[in-house]
Amino acid sequence: MRVIDGGICAVRGVHAAGLKDDYMGLALIEGAGPCAGVFTRNKVVAAPVVLTRDNLENHKYVAGTIINSGNANAFTGEQGMADAREMARLAADKLGVQKSHIAVASTGVIGRFLDVGWIKDHLDEVYGALSADPQGCRNATKAIMTTDLIEKEVSVELECGVRIGGIAKGSGMIEPNMGTMLAFIYTDAILSADTLKECLVKANDSSFNMMVVDGDTSTNDMALLTATGASSIAPDVANFQRGLDYVLVELAKKIARDGEGATKLIEVQVNGASDLADARKVAKTIVRSPLVKSAIYGHDPNWGRVVAAAGYSGASLDQDKVSLKFSDGKNAVTLVDHGQVADTSANQQLKSIMESDTVIISVDLSLGEAFAVAWGCDLTYDYVRINAEYTT
Amino acid sequence: MRVIDGGICAVRGVHAAGLKDDYMGLALIEGAGPCAGVFTRNKVVAAPVVLTRDNLENHKYVAGTIINSGNANAFTGEQGMADAREMARLAADKLGVQKSHIAVASTGVIGRFLDVGWIKDHLDEVYGALSADPQGCRNATKAIMTTDLIEKEVSVELECGVRIGGIAKGSGMIEPNMGTMLAFIYTDAILSADTLKECLVKANDSSFNMMVVDGDTSTNDMALLTATGASSIAPDVANFQRGLDYVLVELAKKIARDGEGATKLIEVQVNGASDLADARKVAKTIVRSPLVKSAIYGHDPNWGRVVAAAGYSGASLDQDKVSLKFSDGKNAVTLVDHGQVADTSANQQLKSIMESDTVIISVDLSLGEAFAVAWGCDLTYDYVRINAEYTT
Incomplete structure (x- = not known):
């Protein structure tokens, strides 16, 4: 296994883009395949978490992911669910895929209705910028940051040629609400959604779940692992697990080091x-x-x-x-x-x-x-x- | 029930004294009767907690209490146990009671051996100052403070004439180790140790156990309730419970308000x-x-x-x-x-x-x-x- 550049864009089959202004941020990731997720255990659950969890339960497949920063779309009731569905519809239309194959994530202030108009207004530009270049990943990473100071991306190539890349945000806030943890991990391995889920749960238990900034659990936490299959390689699962563990632990350490106000x-x-x-x-x-x-x-x-x-x-x-x-x-x-x-x-x-x-x-x-x-x-x-x- | 002055010295049969220098503090309380205690659930338990818990299990009776601040006598092994026993022996000799009827408590830095010489050198002065005057209680309260800013004492008289008084320290530290919570509550009611225990556990669960300064549980926490019987009144237990609840809740609020660095x-x-x-x-x-x-x-x-x-x-x-x-x-x-x-x-x-x-x-x-x-x-x-x- 060796560490490589590019984050999720190092993974074959993945394109990413993002933009950010003082008000909100928007990232779009194109990358299709079997997908598994782990979600916040908070009983107050944000609308995008509900939507994405349901989509994954029903389809175990993601074709694209849309993420906004600046508003958590949490504690927003029926209107919040409608807004999350609208985000999925907008992304599905752009990418030409089913809206039930879109993962939606949000981070930011709790209890305010989402400005879907802003997302709509900026989606064309983000879609047009989709790229497999490392800069695409970098822009998506920046777009989902709130008070994060450091971009968090990691990518590796296993001996067998399979690549795994991930981006994350954490422990920052655009307004003093929740420090949501979001992570999007891609691999170009050929792996089923069930295997991905097993590997993700295992890696998550010894990485993100072992990381504490302040002990507060967000309403919006989400980590997704998608396998594009674009390497045409079906890796040994134990090897894949080792690579995935490495990526998640490195992301977890980056999040911890960049915890709010942290110096160490x-x-x-x-x-x-x-x-x-x-x-x-x-x-x-x-x-x-x-x-x-x-x-x-x-x-x-x-x-x-x-x-x-x-x-x-x-x-x-x-x-x-x-x-x-x-x-x-x-x-x-x-x-x-x-x-x-x-x-x-x-x-x-x-x-x-x-x-x-x-x-x-x-x-x-x-x-x-x-x-x-x-x-x-x-x-x-x-x-x-x-x-x-x-x-x- | 009415609030009265005097803290534990408002309770008939109780004498208290204390002194403090820049190095350590020493308090002595004379007050004999059935006694019940609740102790830290931390698995790292300080020597004085082990000693006092054992004494109470065996005798359910306390004749006197000796408390030092400045050193927690925690994580000090066999030497620490010997030092706690020596504190009990010194107090027992002064008060002319059995050493197994002495409660010992400590608060301060963890992992350093106790300077029993200092305690021995200052015990005569503290013993000579024992008083039923409110100032005796005040001096004992001051002696057990570490970085506490406010003395914490509460006393009430029930309709039936029984008095309950308590002092506590919390959430401060003489050196940056533990913010030990110590509370000593006395009543002049006639009550058995078993009844005291029931009442104390009940009151503790909705007062000290519902108070959080920073979520760290000390190795030295201790709350003792002793009934001197000096009022010659055997109160209705439900009435007594209400008075005890009041005293513990007020002490808990004082500790919380005086939490380290707190403004509110x-x-x-x-x-x-x-x-x-x-x-x-x-x-x-x-x-x-x-x-x-x-x-x-x-x-x-x-x-x-x-x-x-x-x-x-x-x-x-x-x-x-x-x-x-x-x-x-x-x-x-x-x-x-x-x-x-x-x-x-x-x-x-x-x-x-x-x-x-x-x-x-x-x-x-x-x-x-x-x-x-x-x-x-x-x-x-x-x-x-x-x-x-x-x-x-």
């Missing part, structure tokens, strides 16, 4: 848990802890907060067996070894680790064999500023 | 839930949401974040039935009525509510009869500052 990526590795569920609980609880997140922001190797978070995670834990290291990916310093606290007060290496732009916290519970990794970001003044600004 | 108290009232568990889930999820907390800080009536938090709380919810109001306790403004969004963009009353120092969010799910209330505070720059300061 935090990676929490948990080893020696009794089972996978426990490992994930511990990793996510630590990466979600506001006390841990603010300590990392302050370059403070405050391991007491880390073990306390592990302790209230609900996972099995014996404090006399816990070990803990901080690392920057190159050097690691042990803070606790099987419950014994190390004196690190004058450790210069630890100081430099805490100043790194990636802080890796490794916890070993020494209870079993299970491990998990979670990603998050520090809690900063800017997180508060971004989310406290009065705009309603 | 947030109260979330949930009505119409399917059952009590759902009502509590919704209330706590809303009051824990960093997005809601930062919106309140920014005076932003950002109801989209409130319904989204309700949606991911795990409780049953139908978005077409949800109603939502914001209030300052005097005036209320409806933002959503059975799923219909009100236009409040020019509402001056709403603006003034958001500027109030108490913001009440009322959610009606219109699904059943259950209700719950939770308390929290806004998320501010100061929360980040306090917890990001490098001190390790």
